[in-house]
Amino acid sequence: MPDTAKVKGPASYFPSIEKxxxxxxxxxxxxxxxxxxxxxxxxxxxxxxxHGLGHGHANALVAHFMAAR
Structure with a gap:
């Protein structure tokens, strides 16, 4: 049985942001x-x-971006 971990943290917003x-x-x-x-x-x-992003989406992108620096 495949073990698919649920995405957590800022990346969990990415599918919604793209859509x-x-x-x-x-x-x-x-x-x-x-x-x-x-x-x-x-x-x-x-x-x-x-760019008209909502606060939660913008915050998730920035948090992920800053953590990857």
């Missing part, structure tokens, strides 16, 4: 990379204000 906004998460990571050295909440505000 809702029509872009792969890598697109949003590219946006964050080009934004420059901003703080967590500054990046969240950028995704919300300039």
């Amino acid at each position: 809702t906004y029509g872009q792969p998460v890598e697109h949003w990571f590219g946006v964050l990379r080009t934004a420059g050295p901003l703080k967590h909440m500054e990046l969240v505000a950028l995704l919300k204000g300039q």
